[in-house]
Amino acid sequence: MLLSVLLALLGFAGGVYCAVFSSMGLIGGPLCDTGDGEYLYPFRNNTLEYNYLFNQTTWSICKEPENIILWNIVLFSILLAIGVIEAILCLIQVTNGLIGFVCGTCMRRRKVGMH
Template sequence: MCTGGCAKCLGGTLIPLAVLSVLANILLFFPGGNVIEKEQITEEVWYFGGILGSGVLMIFPALVFLGLKNNDCCGCCGNEGCGKRFAMFTSTIFAVIGFLGAGYSFIISAIAINKGPKCSTQSNSTTWIYPFKEGDYLSDNSLWSKCQKPDNIVPWNLSLFSILLVIGGVQMVLCAIQVVNGLLGTLCGDCQCCGCCGGDGPV
C-alpha cells in the first residue's frame, strides 16, 4: 500500500475512535446514568482524557492523514515546491501529537481504573470517598457493594474507563504506525508520486 493510502486508512480508523472516546468521557460525568454534584464526580473524569487526549488531539492528526491521499503528485496545498515528502513529514509530527494525546488518555484511564470510583459508602451519607485501594476491587467484585450511591457506579466507571484505555492503546499503535509510514514517505515519497527515493517513475 502507498504511504498516502496507508495514512488515509489510518485516518479513517482514528475518526470513529475519537468520537467514541469523547462520548465515553461525557458519559462518565453521569455515573450510572444519574446527574450528581460536581464534587461527587470521580476526579480523573475532569482530566478530560477521552475528550482532549483521545478526542480533540486525535481529530487533527486524523484529518491530516485523510488529506494526504488527496495531495497533488508533486506538491501539497497547491504548492508544487512544497512536495509530497514535506507533507508526509508533517504527518509524522501530527502522528507524534496524536500519540501523546492517546498516551495521556491511556494513563489517565489506567490510574482511574486502579483507583476506583468516588462514591458514597452509606446510602444516607453526603460524604463521598474513594473506598478502594490499589485496584483491590478488580479481583474481588464483592467489594463493589461498598459503593451505595450512585447506583451501578463501579461497573459504569470500570466499563467506560476500560473503553478509553483500549481506545487510547489502539490509537497509540495507529499513530506509531503513521510515524513509521510518514518517515518512509518523507524518504521515498508516495508510490503514486514523482518516483521513490529519487526515481523518475512510479513504483
C-alpha cells in the same frame, strides 16, 4: 509529508495520555457515597491483591450512585482500549511517514521523453 509525521506524533501523544489516565481511573476506582453521606474514593489505597477489580464482593461498599463501580469499569476500559488503539495507529502512521519522507527522495523518477 513532514506535517503528517508531526500530526501523527501529536495523535500518538494523545493516545498515550488517554491510556495512562484511563488506567489511573481504573486503578483508583470511583467516587461514591459509602453510606455516611460523604463522597470519597474508597478503593484508592488498596493493593493490587485486594483491588476492587478482582474482588466483586467489595463493590457493596459504594451505596450511591447506584452501579457506579460497573459504570467506572466500563467507561475507563473503553477509553483505555481506544487510547491504546489510537497510539498504535498513530505510531504506524509516524513510521510510514518517516519511511516515505526518507525513501521518497531516494527514488528517481523517470522522465518521459517527447517523441
